[in-house]
Amino acid sequence: MIKGVNRQVLEITNTENPYFERIIFFVKPEYTAADRAKLKKEAENFALKAHKPPKSRKTRKEIRYIIAQAILCLGAGAAITFLLNVIV
Numbered sequence: 001m002i003k004g005v006n007r008q009v010l011e012i013t014n015t016e017n018p019y020f021e022r023i024i025f026f027v028k029p030e031y032t033a034a035d036r037a038k039l040k041k042e043a044e045n046f047a048l049k050a051h052k053p054p055k056s057r058k059t060r061k062e063i064r065y066i067i068a069q070a071i072l073c074l075g076a077g078a079a080i081t082f083l084l085n086v087i088v
Helices: 036-048 060-087
Strands: 008-012 023-027
Touching: 008 036, 023 036
Parallel strands: none
Antiparallel strands: 008 023
């Protein structure tokens, strides 16, 4: 479905950012008659401020699950080592 067929679009292809290839800006209808150079300058300024996306943080539940898995794996390794020493 296509919406907003009559919108003005401004595309920045040189983002100078390793994470983003290009940025597409949709100009508000009340500013479509504005100076093209001013719109381009504002878009470039905004694009330069773009940083890499923030890292997602693990919740406490996920951290507890990882710690529990590590403890269980260590316990299993210790049990296997003990059994191998008893048998051999």
